[in-house]
Amino acid sequence: xxxxxxxxxxxxxxxxxxxxxxxxxxxxxxxxxxxxxxxxxxxxxxxxxxxxxxxxxxxxxxxxxxxxxxxxxxxxxxxxxxxxxxxxxxxxxxxxxxxxxxxxxxxxxxxxxxxxxxxxxxxxxxxxxxxxxxxxxxxxxxxxxxxxxxxxxxxxxxxxx
Amino acid sequence: xxxxxxxxxxxxxxxxxxxxxxxxxxxxxxxxxxxxxxxxxxxxxxxxxxxxxxxxxxxxxxxxxxxxxxxxxxxxxxxxxxxxxxxxxxxxxxxxxxxxxxxxxxxxxxxxxxxxxxxxxxxxxxxxxxxxxxxxxxxxxxxxxxxxxxxxxxxxxxxxxxxxxxxxxxxxxxxxxxxxxxxxxxxxxxxxxxxxxxxxxxxxxxxxxxxxxxxxxxxxxxxxxxxxxxxxxxxxxxxxxxxxxxxxxxxxxxxxxxxxxxxxxxxxxxxxxxxxxxxxxxxxxxxxxxxxxxxxxxxxxxxxxxxxxxxxxxxxxxxxxxxxxxxxxxxxxxxxxxxxxxxxxxxxxxxxxxxxxxxxxxxxxxxxxxxxxxxxxxxxxxxxxxxxxxxxxxxxxxxxxxxxxxxxxxxxxxxxxxxxxxxxxxxxxxxxxxxxxxxxxxxxxxxxxxxxxxxxxxxxxxxxxxxxxxxxxxxxxxxxxxxxxxxxxxxxxxxxxxxxxxxxxxxxxxxxxxxxxxxxxxxxxxxxxxxxxxxxxxxxxxxxxxxxxxxxxxxxxxxxxxxxxxxxxxxxxxxxxxxxxxxxxxxxxxxxxxxxxxxxxxxxxxxxxxxxxxxxxxxxxxxxxxxxxxxxxxxxxxxxxxxxxxxxxxxxxxxxxxxxxxxxxxxxxxxxxxxxxxxxxxxxxxxxxxxxxxxxxxxxxxxxxxxxxxxxxxxxxxxxxxxxxxxxxxxxxxxxxxxxxxxxxxxxxxxxxxxxxxxxxxxxxxxxxxxxxxxxxxxxxxxxxxxxxx
Numbered sequence: 028x029x030x031x032x033x034x035x036x037x038x039x040x041x042x043x044x045x046x047x048x049x050x051x052x053x054x055x056x057x058x059x060x061x062x063x064x065x066x067x068x069x070x071x072x073x074x075x076x077x078x079x080x081x082x083x084x085x086x087x088x089x090x091x092x093x094x095x096x097x098x099x100x101x102x103x104x105x106x107x108x109x110x111x112x113x114x115x116x117x118x119x120x121x122x123x124x125x126x127x128x129x130x131x132x133x134x135x136x137x138x139x140x141x142x143x144x145x146x147x148x149x150x151x152x153x154x155x156x157x158x159x160x161x162x163x164x165x166x167x168x169x170x171x172x173x174x175x176x177x178x179x180x181x182x183x184x185x186x187x188x
Numbered sequence: 189x190x191x192x193x194x195x196x197x198x199x200x201x202x203x204x205x206x207x208x209x210x211x212x213x214x215x216x217x218x219x220x221x222x223x224x225x226x227x228x229x230x231x232x233x234x235x236x237x238x239x240x241x242x243x244x245x246x247x248x249x250x251x252x253x254x255x256x257x258x259x260x261x262x263x264x265x266x267x268x269x270x271x272x273x274x275x276x277x278x279x280x281x282x283x284x285x286x287x288x289x290x291x292x293x294x295x296x297x298x299x300x301x302x303x304x305x306x307x308x309x310x311x312x313x314x315x316x317x318x319x320x321x322x323x324x325x326x327x328x329x330x331x332x333x334x335x336x337x338x339x340x341x342x343x344x345x346x347x348x349x350x351x352x353x354x355x356x357x358x359x360x361x362x363x364x365x366x367x368x369x370x371x372x373x374x375x376x377x378x379x380x381x382x383x384x385x386x387x388x389x390x391x392x393x394x395x396x397x398x399x400x401x402x403x404x405x406x407x408x409x410x411x412x413x414x415x416x417x418x419x420x421x422x423x424x425x426x427x428x429x430x431x432x433x434x435x436x437x438x439x440x441x442x443x444x445x446x447x448x449x450x451x452x453x454x455x456x457x458x459x460x461x462x463x464x465x466x467x468x469x470x471x472x473x474x475x476x477x478x479x480x481x482x483x484x485x486x487x488x489x490x491x492x493x494x495x496x497x498x499x500x501x502x503x504x505x506x507x508x509x510x511x512x513x514x515x516x517x518x519x520x521x522x523x524x525x526x527x528x529x530x531x532x533x534x535x536x537x538x539x540x541x542x543x544x545x546x547x548x549x550x551x552x553x554x555x556x557x558x559x560x561x562x563x564x565x566x567x568x569x570x571x572x573x574x575x576x577x578x579x580x581x582x583x584x585x586x587x588x589x590x591x592x593x594x595x596x597x598x599x600x601x602x603x604x605x606x607x608x609x610x611x612x613x614x615x616x617x618x619x620x621x622x623x624x625x626x627x628x629x630x631x632x633x634x635x636x637x638x639x640x641x642x643x644x645x646x647x648x649x650x651x652x653x654x655x656x657x658x659x660x661x662x663x664x665x666x667x668x669x670x671x672x673x674x675x676x677x678x679x680x681x682x683x684x685x686x687x688x689x690x691x692x693x694x695x696x697x698x699x700x701x702x703x704x705x706x707x708x709x710x711x712x713x714x715x716x717x718x719x720x721x722x723x724x725x726x727x728x729x730x731x732x733x734x735x736x737x738x739x740x741x742x743x744x745x746x747x748x749x750x751x752x753x754x755x756x757x758x759x760x761x762x763x764x765x766x767x768x769x770x771x772x773x774x775x776x777x778x779x780x781x782x783x784x785x786x787x788x789x790x791x792x793x794x795x796x797x798x799x800x801x802x803x804x805x806x807x808x809x810x811x812x813x814x815x816x817x818x819x820x821x822x823x824x825x826x827x828x829x830x831x832x833x834x835x836x837x838x839x840x841x842x843x844x845x846x847x848x849x850x851x852x853x854x855x856x857x858x859x860x861x862x863x864x865x866x867x868x869x870x871x872x873x874x875x876x877x878x879x880x881x882x883x884x885x886x887x888x889x890x891x892x893x894x895x896x897x898x899x900x901x902x903x904x905x906x907x908x909x910x911x912x913x914x915x916x917x918x919x920x921x922x923x924x925x926x927x928x929x930x931x932x933x934x935x936x937x938x939x940x941x942x943x944x945x946x947x948x949x950x951x952x953x954x955x956x957x958x959x960x961x962x963x964x965x966x967x968x969x970x971x972x973x974x975x976x977x978x
Contacts, residue, residue, distance in 0.1 A: 047304070058303055063219035064212025066440075068390055069473035073889035076390060104212040113207055121206035124857045128687025129209030130390035130440030136210060155897045162889070164388050164441050165687050166857055167864030168900045 033097040037062060038106025046093050052086075053077045055093035056103065064105040064133050068162075075161030078134035079103050085141035087160070104133035107140060115185065116140055116178040125174035127165035134161050139175045148179060191848055195768050197700045197920055200853045203692050204711075205438075214438040217394040218470055220408045225396070226254065227303040228459050228469035229310040230452075231296035232478075233288030236547040236881025237320040237335065240286045240295050244314040253300040253309035254463040258286040261458050264424050265342045268448035269515045269552075270416050271724060272660055278355065278514045279342035283424060283454040288317075289337050290512035290547055291881050292478035294451065299459045299467045322881045326486070326509040326544035329353040337512065337545040353545040355514050358521035360601060362529075363536035365492075368501025372492035376572045380565040381951040382934075384484035384509060385873040387554050388894040391440020392476050395456035398466040404431025405460065409453050410439060410446050412684050413724035417449040418716045424454055425461070429716070436714040442686040443865070444553040445480050447726050448515055474887025481875060482554035483520060484509050485561035491534075491569050497577055497584045501536035504528060508543045513550040517543035519661060520558055522600020527562040530597045530648065530817065532570070532588040547881045553726065559649055559931045560869060564952065567645035567935030571942065575631070581939075582616050582625070585646060590817070598650035598815025599727070602659035605814040609923065611845030611911025612646065615821040619644065622841040622907055623823035632946015637831050640838060641944025644823045647932030651915075651924030652729035654812025663729070663812065665737035666720020669698060669745045670805035673797035675774065675790025676708045680807075682722035683714075683734035688926055689854035690730035694738045696850050697731075697919050701742035702749070703768040703775040704789055720809055728818060728924030731850060732915075737810035739919035744806035752804060753777040753792045757785045814917040818928040819845040822863070826940040830963055833956030835871055835941060837901045842908045847915030847923040858929045859908040866933020868895040871953050893953075 030045040035052075037060065044059050053070065056062040056079070068076030070089045077088045080102040108114035113121070116139050126132040135158060142149055142157035149157070154175045163171060191198065208214050233240075245255040261283040270277065285293050296313050300306040321335040328334055330352045338350040369375060395409040404427055411417045414434040422429045439446070456469040471479065485506065492501035506524045510517045521541035529537060556563075570588075574581040590596055592610040597603060620626070628642040653663040668680040679698050685691040691711045699709040722734060746766065754761035759779050766789075769776045775789035787795075796802050825838040842859040849855045872893035876884040885891035914921035934952055942948045947962045 050304070054303065061221060063215070063221070066216075066390075067218060067392065067470075069392075069889050071473060071888060073473070074390065104210070108211055110207050110211050110213055113211055117207070117210040120210040121202065124203075124853045126206060126209040127689070127854075127857060127861070128390060128439060128441040129214055130216065130687075132210055133212045151902055155900075155902075159897050162388075162390070162894055162896060164390055164443065164865065164894065165861050167860035167862075167906075168897045169860050169903055169906055170857055172897070172903055 031094065033094060035096060035099060035101055037101045038103060048092065048094055050093045051089050052091040052093050052096045053088040056088060062103050062105065065103050066130055066133055068130065075134045075138065076131050078137045078161065080137050080141055085138050104136050107136065115181045116143065119174040119178035119181065123170045123174040123177060125166060125170040131161060131163040135163065135171055139178065143179055143182060147183060191914060191921060194700055195770065196696050196706050197848060197850050198852060201706055203689060204695065216391055216440050217396060217408050217410045217437045218391060220396040220468065222396065222398055222466040225466040225468055226299040226301060226463055227306045228297055228299040228456060228467050229306040230294035230455060230475065231310050231313045231315060232292040232475065233295050235288055235317055235319045236291045237322045238288045238317040239320065241316040241318050243296055247312040248298055248309040251300065251305060251309045251312060253298040253306065254459060255296060255298050255313060256284065256458050256462055257296045258282065258284050260462060262424055262426065266420055266424055267514065268420060270419055271662055272516060272519060273662065275344040276660055277344060278518065280338060281513050283458055290478065290549055291883065292475055294455055297455045297459055299463050322547045324546050324548060324877055324881055326507050326546055329544050329546050337547065355510055355543045355545050356518045356521065357542045358518065360525050360537065360539040365501045365503050365536045365538035368536035369492045372500060373495040374573065374576055375490060375492050376569050376576065377490040378565065378569055378950050380485065380487045380489065382485045382561045382564060383874045383952055384481045384548065384551060385869060385875055386477055386481055386892045387443045387445035388889065388892060389441035389443055389445045392471045392473055393446065393450045393452050394470040395453040396466060396468045397456045397460040399460050399464055400431065402431055403427065405457055407434040407453065408437055409434065410437065410450060412442055412446045412686065412726055413722065414682055414684065414714065414716050415721045416724055417453060420449045421454065421457060425457060432716065434716045436682065436684055439684060439686045443555045447553045447724060451479055473889055477883055477885065477887050477892065478549050480552045481511065481549050483551040483558055487565050489565045489569060491573060493573055497579050497587050499532050499534050499588045502528060502534045504539045506541040508541065509546050509548065509551065510543045511546055511548040511550040515550055515552045519600055523558050524562060526597040526600045527559045528566055530590050531563065531566050533590055533594060548877060555865060556649060556927045556931045559647065559927065560866065560934055563645065563647045563931050564934045564938065567932060568938050568948065571939045572948065581644065582620060586613060586616060596817055598655065599653045599661060603653050603655040603661065603815055605655065607817060608917060609816060609847055609913045609915040611913040612819050614911040615819060615843035615845060616646065618909060619821050619823045619841050619843045623825060623839060625823065628943055631943045634944065638827050638829055639944040640825060640827050641940045641942065642823065642825045643936045643938065643940025643943055644821065645932035645935035645939060646819065646821045647928060648817035648819045649728045649924060649928035649931055650815040651732035651818055652812045652815050653727050654733060654815045656813050662723050663733065664809050665722045665734045666807065666809040667737040667741045668720065668805065668807035669738065669741045670803050671745065671749065671789065671793040673794050675788065675793050676710065677702060677704055678710055678712045679738055680712045680719055681714060681734060681738060682719035683730055684725045686725060688858055689851045690725060690734065692854065693731045693850040694735050697735045697739050698742045700920060701739055702746055703766045705768065705773050720807060728927045731922050732918050732924045733812045735919040735922060736812055740810045741806050741808050744808065745804060748804050748806065749789065749792060750777060752796060753787050756787060756792065756795060759785050816915050816917060816923045818924040820928040820932055822932050822936040824936045824940050826937065826944060828941060828944045828959065830945065833959035837867060839905045840901060843911060844925055845911040845913045846925040847913050847918050848921035849910050850922050855910065855925055856908045858925050860906060862929025863906065863933055864895050864900060866930040867899060867937060868893065869952060870934035870937035872899065874953055
């Protein structure tokens with residue numbers, strides 16, 4: 028099949044890109060649009076490192092074809108906050124040591140974002156459920172759960188974002 | 189300097205690269221994109237053992253791909269890991285092979301404009317194979333008539349034959365083990381097996397190589413040592429090291445998986461040199477799972493003791509399946525006994541170890557380099573011994589452990605030093621209290637569906653491979669430190685940080701030494717052309733040895749700073765002091781006797797600049813002459829569901845002795861991560877191969893059973909603490925930690941399961957299937973015994 032021009036709105040910025048049908052959203056973002064903050068961990072849906080938020084839902088971008096995301100709104104971790112103005116979830120991850128090597132972090136942060144958008148006051152059990160599709164080999168997960176709890180508190184206090 | 193006077197070291201501070209990590213701004217090797225870069229793929233053997241008869245590359249080349257095969261690569265046999273001195277280094281592999289010895293071995297590689305085209309071109313390379321018989325079991329492999337992987341390998345510059353697939357063997361005798369066993373009051377023994385598990389680092393190994401106009405290459409790749417990578421590339425491609433520039437990258441976890449120069453790097457280099465364009469080669473997860481595993485262990489261990497619990501002898505026999513290529517098997521055979529005699533004082537030893545080739549992924553170091561395996565066996569047998577003697581295991585262990593003043597084998601028999609810091613008694617006492625050690629019930633006394641047990645184990649890891657004299661293992665680090673005209677400080681070091689905060693620790697150590705605020709100290713980006721040699725971030729040496737080099741150099745800079753200031757102030761340097769003025773946010777040099785004689789660090793550095801004089805700087809190499817043990821203890825409570833066989837972690841308490849703890853929050857993180865990886869090794873993770881040598885998991889990561897959040901206890905059920913400790917040979921009292929954190933974990937789980945159900949497991953992982961089977965057998969045996977009594 029011939030390539031088709033599709034439209035992806037990434038972090039509020041509209042991209043038009045011609046892609047063949049077998050390109051995953053992960054590869055479209057990383058290889059074609061150079062959003063390298065979306066991490067490629069396994070390309071099999073095992074690890075969750077490539078998690079992005081597509082139309083409000085956290086998805087493994089390696090399991091979505093780019094054509095399926097045509098016209099979609101995508102949020103990656105670099106769109107959530109910046110080094111000078113990080114999102115409270117990102118701040119909490121940095122504060123608690125939830126990021127060691129940092130390779131799972133973009134996916135973890137976005138899984139947390141999707142959770143807190145739907146459920147601003149999650150229990151520890153609900154947090155565990157929300158990140159159960161994301162692997163981390165460094166931290167043993169405790170600091171990540173703690174970061175999401177702290178982020179929830181800070182978001183409730185500040186109310187912004 | 190007293191620990192309590194530290195202004196920066198030991199304080200929780202925001203990690204310098206923390207915000208970059210959480211906002212996706214860190215650049216890993218996988219993220220490197222260069223102009224006109226090609227994408228590469230390897231052509232992987234679908235056989236675990238086969239000769240390549242012919243390769244037809246025409247179709248791939250017609251697609252526009254650049255293709256390399258065995259014919260295109262330098263005919264140099266090499267070892268990916270060059271930590272061992274060259275004259276005793278085994279070398280058995282080529283960049284591409286014309287005979288595959290494991291599933292997925294690269295026999296050709298392609299580079300093309302896009303990843304998709306590269307994948308297509310790789311599939312279009314036609315390879316004709318002659319399949320050979322496969323041997324997967326090390327015992328089968330040692331039998332005469334078994335399929336042979338190698339006729340010869342290189343040993344230094346000599347070609348040596350390989351007989352019965354035995355890569356190397358090692359024997360060690362200390363004292364008289366037979367005599368000790370004859371005189372023993374009690375002997376315990378067991379045969380232990382541990383799995384050939386997957387490192388499961390998050391980042392797939394990647395290389396980007398750019399050919400340079402001067403005939404050299406620039407390399408961005410996933411490695412734990414940029415300098416050793418450079419040295420191996422120089423050996424293979426015959427390029428002077430000055431023209432090979434390997435950049436330090438952010439590493440997405442490693443756990444030993446990149447302790448060697450990775451397979452993808454020279455393949456990528458060969459492609460780039462042929463294409464004369466930059467090339468990127470990223471492993472797929474499946475390729476990565478075929479590329480490396482932990483060393484599995486088969487060990488028969490016997491311990492001999494006197495009635496009072498004093499250990500007097502050990503006999504240990506080990507068979508190690510090293511897979512298809514040798515990395516560091518000879519040293520590994522050394523540490524298999526080294527870890528044992530560094531856990532406990534055992535005067536009489538007989539040891540024999542054999543390393544065997546099989547058609548499986550190469551075994552390489554994985555957190556602990558054999559230490560978790562040995563500690564599993566040793567700490568299981570120590571519990572058995574305690575039970576037989578009617579002693580509290582804690583008392584038995586405290587009676588025999590290698591501690592303060594004892595000789596310690598940091599690695600194998602060649603690396604010996606004296607223990608000078610020891611938090612073990614404090615750790616065991618406090619851990620026992622926190623878990624409630626004395627409430628544990630007699631092992632196997634419970635009935636009912638859910639049975640709880642408490643187990644403990646202690647362990648350690650060496651900090652570096654430092655030793656009083658040169659040995660087989662290379663171990664030194666360099667550093668450069670300079671003060672800039674604005675008073676900020678650059679630390680230049682080739683040490684690689686796998687994510688645990690090694691470079692953060694280095695910045696803190698330098699800031700503390702120079703009395704400069706932490707935010708003014710920056711660890712510079714590193715590449716091989718502008719850094720001094722650093723051996724590798726391995727052997728838990730990053731902070732101790734890499735940080736040791738940085739502190740040594742910072743002390744030289746401190747001396748020069750004071751001498752320079754003395755000249756400007758007209759006083760003797762010995763009359764000056766240096767302190768951090770936290771309010772002003774600057775280091776201050778002052779003469780206590782004459783208060784007006786005072787300059788800030790910034791003023792001195794600035795004056796040196798405006799006077800057109802100099803940069804206050806120093807550089808040096810540092811060889812540690814010790815390798816102090818970082819001790820870790822773990823107490824764990826488990827609940828065994830006797831209907832399903834599932835083991836749940838109820839509570840875990842970990843204690844660490846890392847000397848001065850430089851980054852407290854990150855150090856606690858090391859312990860918690862150690863629990864997770866250790867529990868995976870103990871309970872879940874395995875790798876299996878079918879009869880053809882293919883991974884049963886087919887490269888699906890979840891099938892390797894890497895622990896997820898569901899295998900992790902809730903926050904309130906994990907506690908970690910550090911012993912009060914100061915290592916006199918370490919930088920500002922610090923020693924290592926990282927690998928120590930996983931070493932005793934599996935043994936603690938095995939002991940806790942024994943306490944819960946009265947069954948000891950000698951094979952990891954202790955899966956629900958094994959537990960159910962053992963419970964069933966135990967019930968049958970008890971039933972038979974009851975029937976007999978009647």
